Amino acid sequence: MKRSVKIVGAGGYGGLGIIELLLSHPEAQITSLVAATETGMPISALYPHLSGFCDLPVLATTDPGADEPADIVFMATPDGVAMKTAGTYLDGGAKVIDYSGDFRFNTTDAYADYASRIGRDPQHAAPHLLPQTIYGLPELHRDRLTPDRMLVGNPGCFAVSCILGLVPAFAERLVEAAPVICDCKTGVSGAGKKAAAIHHYPARYDNMNAYRLSGHQHVCEVERELSAAAGQPIRLTFTAQVVPVCRGILSTLYAVTGAGVTTDKLLDCYREYYKASPFVRVLDRSRDSGTAHVRGSNFCNLVVDRDDRTGMLRVVSCIDNLMKGQAGSALQNMNLLCGWPETMGLLRPGAYP
Numbered sequence: 001m002k003r004s005v006k007i008v009g010a011g012g013y014g015g016l017g018i019i020e021l022l023l024s025h026p027e028a029q030i031t032s033l034v035a036a037t038e039t040g041m042p043i044s045a046l047y048p049h050l051s052g053f054c055d056l057p058v059l060a061t062t063d064p065g066a067d068e069p070a071d072i073v074f075m076a077t078p079d080g081v082a083m084k085t086a087g088t089y090l091d092g093g094a095k096v097i098d099y100s101g102d103f104r105f106n107t108t109d110a111y112a113d114y115a116s117r118i119g120r121d122p123q124h125a126a127p128h129l130l131p132q133t134i135y136g137l138p139e140l141h142r143d144r145l146t147p148d149r150m151l152v153g154n155p156g157c158f159a160v161s162c163i164l165g166l167v168p169a170f171a172e173r174l175v176e177a178a179p180v181i182c183d184c185k186t187g188v189s190g191a192g193k194k195a196a197a198i199h200h201y202p203a204r205y206d207n208m209n210a211y212r213l214s215g216h217q218h219v220c221e222v223e224r225e226l227s228a229a230a231g232q233p234i235r236l237t238f239t240a241q242v243v244p245v246c247r248g249i250l251s252t253l254y255a256v257t258g259a260g261v262t263t264d265k266l267l268d269c270y271r272e273y274y275k276a277s278p279f280v281r282v283l284d285r286s287r288d289s290g291t292a293h294v295r296g297s298n299f300c301n302l303v304v305d306r307d308d309r310t311g312m313l314r315v316v317s318c319i320d321n322l323m324k325g326q327a328g329s330a331l332q333n334m335n336l337l338c339g340w341p342e343t344m345g346l347l348r349p350g351a352y353p
Contacts, residue, residue, distance in 0.1 A: 002029040003338060006068070006094075008085070009076035010058055011035040011046055012193045014099050017327030018074050019043065023053050025345035028334070033058045034066045070094055072334055076327075079118065083125040086151065090129070095337050096151050097330050103133040103153035104221060117217040136333040138342060139164060139277045140225060145336035152333045157325025158184050158240060159221035161251040164280060164300050165317035166222075168273035170230040174266060175255035175313050180236035182222065184251040185243045187291070190321045208243045216240050247322050248291025253315040263306040266313065270304050278343050279324065279332070294320050297350030298328030320350070 005022060009015045010033035022030050033043055039060040044051040059066045073089045075082040075098040082098040089096050105111040107130060112122035129151060134144050136152040162182045169175045188199055197203065219238045226234040267284055274280040279298050283289055289301040303316040319325050328346060335344050
């Protein structure tokens with residue numbers, strides 16, 4: 001029998017992404033869709049391309065049907081929602097995978113640091129759940145994403161691209177602790193579905209800009225994971241930019257290589273580190289790779305290089321922000337939590353051009 005799945009926040013891009021993936025999953029079945037807005041209609045009325053594939057109604061949170069139990073609950077909701085509701089689902093025996101930052105951290109201090117960057121209350125509403133959560137980046141924490149686990153904090157999209165792009169070099173001590181630079185560009189879909197004047201077509205077309213220069217919230221995740229790999233504190237300079245494309249993240253990552261480190265040594269390190277990670281592709285500088293090559297897929301393409309003139313490691317990391325940066329990673333986490341093959345429902349090449 002297939003596992004039942006509830007999607008909370010079904011009307012946004014994150015909810016849509018997991019719906020699209022689950023429709024072809026052989027072991028899971030969507031049984032209910034819940035949202036705070038755009039309710040009382042089939043999901044296919046919101047997204048006509050789903051007609052005939054998923055016509056389930058989008059239930060309001062107050063609808064009695066929204067309380068029906070499920071084996072797996074995806075919380076495709078903004079910050080502050082899952083921390084107030086995840087406990088109820090967990091008490092009912094459901095596995096919970098949260099898209100927001102509510103459960104990316106194991107301590108109240110770490111959460112408070114994150115919350116301060118986005119102007120939220122630093123007090124977590126369910127601090128007793130934080131020690132239970134697993135940071136849902138399978139390439140680093142696959143051994144902890146096991147069927148006995150119930151709660152996962154899906155990683156941030158920028159964090160995925162930066163961590164995957166840098167962690168092998170730090171884990172193998174091939175780079176210095178400083179400086180570390182993450183220059184990251186994202187498509188407009190990263191801002192979500194809610195309308196904002198700065199993302200209207202006249203403001204966004206033929207325009208790119210940096211934002212949150214005072215401190216992006218995903219830096220917390222990147223520094224934590226790199227520090228753990230390096231065995232010492234790592235601090236980085238992170239610049240996020242919006243470019244006029246729909247989806248995709250391209251992160252160009254820099255660090256100073258150690259003595260005797262060559263491009264070949266870096267490539268060998270990355271290929272060995274990710275040899276058991278089916279969604280990471282390590283490429284050399286001769287390979288063409290951009291966001292179009294991962295669009296609609298769960299792959300992360302890493303072009304690994306060393307600038308011999310300056311001695312800098314340079315990694316170009318490309319993901320689809322709505323897939324490997326969101327719904328794809330969420331499904332990957334679900335597979336591991338349920339004891340299914342990690343690639344189930346995810347091995348597809350995406351769409352090109």
